[in-house]
Each structure stands twice: as C-alpha cells, then as structure tokens.
Amino acid sequence: MSVLVVGSVALDTVKTSTGEAAEVLGGSATYCSYAASFFNRVGLISPVGEDMPRKHLDAMAEHNIDTAGLQVVPGGKTFRWTGRYSEDFLERTTESVELNVFGDYDTTVPEAFRDAEYVFLANGAPEAQRAVLEQLDRRKLVFLDTMNLWITEATEALLAVLKQVDGLLLNDEEARLLTGETNLLTAARPKTVIIKKGEHGAVLVSDGRPFVIPAWLTETVNDPTGAGDCFGGGMIGYLKAGQTDFETLKTAASYGTVIASFCIEDFSVARLQTLTLEDIEVRRARFAEMISWD
Amino acid sequence: MSVLVVGSVALDTVKTSTGEAAEVLGGSATYCSYAASFFNRVGLISPVGEDMPRKHLDAMAEHNIDTAGLQVVPGGKTFRWTGRYSEDFLERTTESVELNVFGDYDTTVPEAFRDAEYVFLANGAPEAQRAVLEQLDRRKLVFLDTMNLWITEATEALLAVLKQVDGLLLNDEEARLLTGETNLLTAARPKTVIIKKGEHGAVLVSDGRPFVIPAWLTETVNDPTGAGDCFGGGMIGYLKAGQTDFETLKTAASYGTVIASFCIEDFSVARLQTLTLEDIEVRRARFAEMISWD
Numbered sequence: 001m002s003v004l005v006v007g008s009v010a011l012d013t014v015k016t017s018t019g020e021a022a023e024v025l026g027g028s029a030t031y032c033s034y035a036a037s038f039f040n041r042v043g044l045i046s047p048v049g050e051d052m053p054r055k056h057l058d059a060m061a062e063h064n065i066d067t068a069g070l071q072v073v074p075g076g077k078t079f080r081w082t083g084r085y086s087e088d089f090l091e092r093t094t095e096s097v098e099l100n101v102f103g104d105y106d107t108t109v110p111e112a113f114r115d116a117e118y119v120f121l122a123n124g125a126p127e128a129q130r131a132v133l134e135q136l137d138r139r140k141l142v143f144l145d146t147m148n149l150w151i152t153e154a155t156e157a158l159l160a161v162l163k164q165v166d167g168l169l170l171n172d173e174e175a176r177l178l179t180g181e182t183n184l185l186t187a188a189r190p191k192t193v194i195i196k197k198g199e200h201g202a203v204l205v206s207d208g209r210p211f212v213i214p215a216w217l218t219e220t221v222n223d224p225t226g227a228g229d230c231f232g233g234g235m236i237g238y239l240k241a242g243q244t245d246f247e248t249l250k251t252a253a254s255y256g257t258v259i260a261s262f263c264i265e266d267f268s269v270a271r272l273q274t275l276t277l278e279d280i281e282v283r284r285a286r287f288a289e290m291i292s293w294d
Numbered sequence: 295m296s297v298l299v300v301g302s303v304a305l306d307t308v309k310t311s312t313g314e315a316a317e318v319l320g321g322s323a324t325y326c327s328y329a330a331s332f333f334n335r336v337g338l339i340s341p342v343g344e345d346m347p348r349k350h351l352d353a354m355a356e357h358n359i360d361t362a363g364l365q366v367v368p369g370g371k372t373f374r375w376t377g378r379y380s381e382d383f384l385e386r387t388t389e390s391v392e393l394n395v396f397g398d399y400d401t402t403v404p405e406a407f408r409d410a411e412y413v414f415l416a417n418g419a420p421e422a423q424r425a426v427l428e429q430l431d432r433r434k435l436v437f438l439d440t441m442n443l444w445i446t447e448a449t450e451a452l453l454a455v456l457k458q459v460d461g462l463l464l465n466d467e468e469a470r471l472l473t474g475e476t477n478l479l480t481a482a483r484p485k486t487v488i489i490k491k492g493e494h495g496a497v498l499v500s501d502g503r504p505f506v507i508p509a510w511l512t513e514t515v516n517d518p519t520g521a522g523d524c525f526g527g528g529m530i531g532y533l534k535a536g537q538t539d540f541e542t543l544k545t546a547a548s549y550g551t552v553i554a555s556f557c558i559e560d561f562s563v564a565r566l567q568t569l570t571l572e573d574i575e576v577r578r579a580r581f582a583e584m585i586s587w588d
Binding site: 197210215217250253254291292293 | 495505585
C-alpha cells in the first residue's frame with residue numbers, strides 16, 4: 001500500500017438549490033480516497049457502522065480503493081452529516097452532525113497498510129491522526145487537513161501532530177483562525193501550507209515560495225460537498241507518482257483543482273465514479289489554456 | 295492622442311489600519327490614467343474645482359498624462375470622497391461623497407483629443423460617458439467601467455452606452471446586480487466582460503472564451519483605493535500597443551494585475567509615481583512564476 005487515507009466515511013444528506021440527496025456516501029476520507037485513486041491504489045482507514053450499505057464499500061473496491069481498513073463497529077452507526085447550501089452554493093449550513101462511530105475509534109493500522117509512504121490525514125480528531133501516523137514508519141510525505149473545531153478545541157494535540165506533517169491544508173477561515181488566535185503555524189512550521197479558497201481556488205506556500213491557482217470556472221454545480229477533500233486527495237495521489245519539489249506540487253495542485261471541479265457536478269461521489277483519467281487530462285488542458293498568458 | 299480616459303479626478307480622504315491620507319489625489323480616471331500612461335501618452339477628461347492643487351496637475355503632466363482636458367470649473371469644488379477600510383482591507387465604507395463639479399459637467403472633448411482610438415470610460419454617469427463617446431469618430435476600442443448606482447438608477451442610459459462599447463468592467467457585486475435585476479448584459483452583449491474580484495483577481499470572458507487571473511499575493515497593502523481602475527487602465531494602455539485578440543487581452547490583464555498590485559502599496563498615486571515599466575516587468579515575471587505550472 002503506498003497512499004493511505006485516514007478520516008471520515010459518512011452518510012450525508014445534502015440539500016441544494018438543484019436537488020437533495022439523502023443518506024448518500026460522503027465523508028472527507030471518502031472524497032479524498034476517490035480523488036487519489038485515479039493515480040494509485042489507496043488504502044482507506046475509517047470506522048463505519050453496521051448500517052453502512054454494502055454497495056458503497058463494493059463501489060470503492062471497484063475504484064482502486066482498498067477497504068480492508070474500514071472497521072465495521074458492531075452495533076455502531078455510521079457518522080452522519082446533514083447540510084444545506086445557499087441558492088448560489090457559496091454558503092453552507094450544517095443542519096445536523098452525528099459523530100456516532102467516528103467519535104472514538106480504534107486507530108490500529110492493519111498490518112498490510114503499515115508500509116504506507118504517502119499519507120493523507122483527512123479532517124478528524126488530531127489525537128486519532130497522530131495515533132495513526134505513529135504506526136507508519138516508512139512515511140515519506142504526510143498531508144493533514146483540519147478544521148476550526150480542532151484548532152480551537154484541541155490546539156495542543158493538533159500542534160503535536162502538525163510537527164510531524166509535511167503539508168497542512170486549511171480553508172480561508174481556518175487560516176485566519178490559525179494565524180489569529182494561536183501561534184500554531186509558527187510553532188509547527190509545516191513545509192507546505194495550502195489554503196483552500198473554494199470558488200476562488202487555492203494558495204500554496206512551500207518553503208516560503210507562493211503559488212496561486214484559481215478554481216475551474218464551472219458551468220454545472222449540484223453539490224459542492226467534498227471539493228476540498230478531492231483537491232487534497234488529487235494532490236497526494238499525483239505526488240505519489242513523482243517528486244515532491246515545488247514544480248511537482250504545482251502540477252499536483254492542478255490535478256487537485258480539476259478533480260474537485262468534477263466532484264461538484266453531481267451529488268456524493270457519483271461524478272467521481274464515472275470519471276476517467278482521460279477526462280481529467282482533457283479538462284486540465286482546457287484549464288491551462290484558461291489561466292495562462294504569454 | 296491615442297488613449298483617452300474619461301471619469302473622475304477627486305480629492306480623497308482615506309483611512310486604513312496602517313494610516314490616513316487627507317485630501318490626496320484620487321478619482322477613477324486619475325488611477326486609470328496613471329496605469330495606462332506606462333505604455334502610452336494619455337489624454338484625461340474630467341472636471342475639477344478651483345481648489346485642485348496645481349501640484350497634482352503638474353505631477354500628472356510629468357507622468358505622460360495630457361491634462362488639457364481637465365476643465366477647471368470657475369468657483370467649483372473638486373469631487374471629494376472619504377472612505378475607511380476594515381482592518382484587513384477587505385471591506386470599504388464610504389463616509390462621505392460630494393460630487394461637486396463632477397455632478398454635471400461640460401462633456402465637450404477638446405479638439406486635440408477627438409482622434410482618440412483607445413478609450414476608457416471610467417466610472418461615471420452613463421449620459422456623460424455617451425456624450426463623450428459620440429465625439430470620438432476614430433474610436434477603435436472602448437472599455438467602460440460602471441457601478442451599482444448607475445445599474446439601478448440609470449439603467450436605460452447605461453444600456454444605450456453599453457451598446458457602443460467593446461469591453462465592460464464590473465466588480466463581483468455589480469456583476470450579480472447586472473445579471474440578477476436586469477437584462478443589461480443580454481441586451482447590450484459587450485464583446486468582452488471583465489469581472490474584477492479584488493483580492494481574488496479577475497475573470498475575463500471574451501466572445502464566450504473564459505480567462506481567469508488571480509491577484510498578486512501582496513505583502514504590503516496600505517490603501518486599496520484605485521486598484522480596479524489601475525487594472526482597467528493598465529489593460530487599455532497595453533492594448534494600445536498591440537492587437538486586441540484573446541491572447542493579447544490575457545497579456546493585458548497580467549499588466550493590469552501587476553500595476554494594481556503596486557498601486558495598493560501606498561496611499562493615493564504615490565507608488566505609481568515612482569513606478570517604472572522595468573519594475574512592472576520584473577514583478578510580472580515573478581507573477582508568471584507564481585501562477586504557472588507544467
């Protein structure tokens with residue numbers, strides 16, 4: 001196993017101006033794994049409940065994702081999230097969250113996954129992220145995604161794991177939180193910091209060198225859920241294939257952007273399931289044309 | 295005269311988290327003219343009051359701007375704007391506006407300016423924009439900037455002038471207004487529409503082809519006033535030098551972006567006055583590096 005993704009696998013209920021999807025496959029680690037799996041086989045670690053439909057696990061398995069690390073917790077219920085997007089998709093309201101089995105789970109990494117070199121710690125409790133990381137002796141590149149909850153409520157634990165990662169992903173608001181309220185960035189100094197700005201793209205700073213990438217100008221949006229996770233997953237998936245120098249990071253970000261742009265075209269992982277690497281390359285070429293100048 | 299700029303020349307009072315500047319040179323046409331003047335001599339048409347300090351006009355004249363079209367209105371007071379920016383510079387509150395001589399002025403174009411080919415109608419009343427335009431028989435390329443006030447209060451007059459322009463510049467909010475409340479874009483169909491998104495850069499759509507350009511990641515901001523006008527002015531200034539095909543529009547937008555990034559480093563036009571075309575080219579090369587990938 002070379003790319004390992006750790007985080008939530010969920011059942012989401014999503015309401016947007018174009019429709020509604022109830023109890024569909026979601027979760028940060030799910031989106032991230034799908035995105036990374038276009039480049040490499042991916043190992044996924046997450047707890048799920050007994051209520052997780054078998055078809056979702058089968059679909060993942062067909063998509064280059066090794067689900068051996070999905071622990072089905074006896075008697076447990078899967079993590080659930082319900083959210084609603086504004087008419088223009090730019091704002092999101094969480095209507096309910098049930099952590100269920102994701103609240104506290106066994107972080108033992110299956111033997112077959114312990115040689116993972118490329119690791120994506122998708123959004124989750126910093127304690128669990130660290131527990132997993134410490135079992136991976138061969139790790140070469142670790143990206144971590146986090147959210148405001150952990151920045152404010154688990155600052156020390158987050159700092160401890162941050163010191164062991166190469167790249168940190170945040171959204172705009174979280175970046176302000178991190179630089180405003182605490183000194184986490186200065187204390188941990190991850191080599192690469194990636195600010196995800198949604199419809200405005202992303203900014204990547206690596207060893208002090210900046211890179212800015214806009215979002216694809218999309219015509220079809222049905223469900224923005226998972227776009228940020230696809231961006232990160234696409235990056236780590238591509239990075240596995242090559243170097244991790246600055247130029248390669250830029251290229252990886254272009255793949256992340258394009259995969260995210262497909263993700264939001266349909267609810268859940270529906271678009272990702274039919275997507276091919278060729279589709280990705282075609283759009284990536286059009287994207288390059290859309291943002292380049294002489 | 296080949297590039298002509300029409301709009302406001304003002305005395306601004308600006309308050310930001312880094313300082314305050316009282317009664318300094320401002321106005322949309324001022325910023326636009328400075329930006330365009332790096333590439334060509336610029337004719338500027340605007341009314342000013344008797345209170346406009348001579349030093350400002352002298353400074354413009356030294357910066358490749360022909361001020362023969364600045365009408366000093368006898369007994370008149372110059373347009374004044376007072377504004378305050380939020381701590382992070384992202385929000386602006388207008389504290390007072392006095393239109394003064396800009397409220398209703400003589401739009402006669404001086405004889406020497408009537409052969410202008412490249413025209414920038416900076417933000418102002420659509421009636422005045424049209425009156426000026428109709429005196430320019432040799433116009434080849436006309437860009438128009440407008441704001442929410444004119445979209446809602448002078449819709450018909452704006453539509454009339456829009457039908458005669460090649461490019462329309464708007465900010466994000468105005469673009470929503472234009473597509474939301476009225477049918478102006480569909481009715482006028484300017485060949486090129488440019489949405490200025492401030493710290494998120496700009497989106498340009500020309501004959502249906504999209505181009506996205508991020509903003510320069512700036513380290514020094516003191517006064518964001520005039521950034522959008524510099525973007526437009528830099529574009530029209532550069533376009534004068536060459537073709538107006540899609541690739542050239544993209545290049546022009548890169549110059550506009552870079553000139554705007556210098557503008558915000560100091561209050562009023564202070565940074566633009568010391569800026570050289572070489573400074574612009576150096577940053578433009580760094581900018582290209584910052585946003586390109588293989």
